[in-house]
Amino acid sequence: MFTERTSVGLDVHARSVAAAAIDGVTGELVQAKLxxxxxxxxxxxxxxxxxxxxxxxxxxxxxxxSRALAAAGIRCEVVAPSKLQRPSGDRVKTDAKDAVHLARLLRLDEFTTVSVPTVDQENARDLVRAREDARGDLMRARHRLSKLLLRQGIVYSGGQAWTTTHDTWLRRQRFEASALRLTFESDYEAVLAVKARRDRLDEAIAAMAADSEFTPIVRRLCCLRGVSTLTGFALAVEVGDWHRFTGNTIGSFIGLVPSEYSSGTSRVQGSITKTGNTHLRRLLVEAAWHHRARYAPGKTMRDRWELATPAARVRGDAGNRRLNARWDAFRARRKRHVVANVAIARELAGWCWSLAVLED
Structure with missing residues (x-):
């Protein structure tokens, strides 16, 4: 319940801030450009x-x-933009009107806040997102190089691409035209540079995952198949406070639940909502594919279990068996694999939540 006298809405931009304050006693509206x-x-x-x-x-x-105002003893709420309630007939949008709208919603407590991470959590999140950017840059650099060779009729057929053997094959390529040679060298150099940057980020993430405030959660999450150290650390820092969710709501937060349009007696469900954190959704969908194969814990999984608590090991083993059984059930029903995998990913999010909130 709103208890302060004055509610203030701020429309914050990089170079300007539109402010609106509503006095709850006099009803006076004060606006300013800061x-x-x-x-x-x-x-x-x-x-x-x-x-x-x-x-x-x-x-x-x-x-x-938010941190500066909290340090000054002022309550500050960071509002989720996608959850703001706006009049459907409002066709005029200005910074000043947005600030007034925020001030009114604050007084009515009609808003949804986002979780404000600590400075350490935000730094770790930026590191994970830098690694995600490097992954995308590497994929694009590799595509540019392979398509350049394809336009010249050169296709690698010696096995899987982007291995040591493939790299040796790339180094043997020679071109007579100077322009083509420079283009190839530029694209190949870009692949090597981005790969080196990605590897450096991987090492930094592995070191932080082994000795930081996220280490216990990462070790518990790694009890599940498809969740490596990189994936577990990314899940831990992107979600932050797992206790604000439940096993049912975590899937909605990541956008893995079906969209729905219901009216009267009709109920129509469509594709997944794809709201929330795209990075988390991709990680869970990729991890869900690992549960398709027959479940037989190997050395890698047992080594991860050794780092976790007994309760986490038991919980992770139960989750692995459950998700593999779900895959078998979907195959028996001849469900499309991509559809089945999204359903597995949604349930995998719930198992990750149960391990993240598990007490050591």
Whole structure:
């Protein structure tokens, strides 16, 4: 319940901040145009009738403003933009109107907040996302190189691509035309550079996963098939506070639940919503494919179990058996594999949640 006297809405941009304050006693509306400086915003808030509560939308400016206001003793809520309630007939959007709208929603408590990570959590999240960017850059660099060779009628047929043997084959390629030779060398150099950058990030993530506040969660998550150290660490830092979800709601947060349109007696379900964190959804979908094969714990899985607690090992083994049985059931029903895998990924998210909140 809103208890402060003044509710403030901030429409925050990189170079400007539109502010609107509503006094709950007099009903007065005060609007201002502020700079993004935290000190300037804080000094403006201190001149308002207190106590004051602030709300602004999550965006590219990050959580620095929220931390600065919290340190000054001002309640600050970071609002999820996709969950904001807006009038359907409103066709005029300005920064000032957005700030007033946020202030009114704050007073009514009609908003959905996002979880504000700590500085260490945000730094770890940035590291994981840098690795994800490197993965995408490497894929694109490899595609450019392979398609360049394909246009010249050169196709590798010596086995799996991007292995040591494939790399040796690439080094043997020679071109007479200087322009083509320079293009090939440029694309090949780009592949090597991005691969080296990805490997450096992998080493940094492995080191942090072995000795950080996320280590216990990562070791528990790695009890599931398809969840390696990189995947477990990414899940841990992207979700952050697992206790704000349940086994049922975690799938909705990641966007792995079916969309629905129901009216009256009709109920229509469509494809998955694909809302929330795209990175998490991709990791879980890729991990779900590992549960398709027959379940037989090997040395890699047992080595991961040795790092986890007995309760986590038992829980992980139960999850692996359950998900493999679900795959068998879908195959027996001749379910399309891509559809079945998404269903497995949704259930895998629930098993990850149960391991993340498991007490050591």
């Amino acid at each position: 700079t993004p400086s935290h000190d300037h915003i804080r000094s403006w808030l201190e001149d308002l009738p207190g106590p004051v509560a602030v709300a602004y939308e999550a965006g590219p400016t990050g959580f620095g403003l």
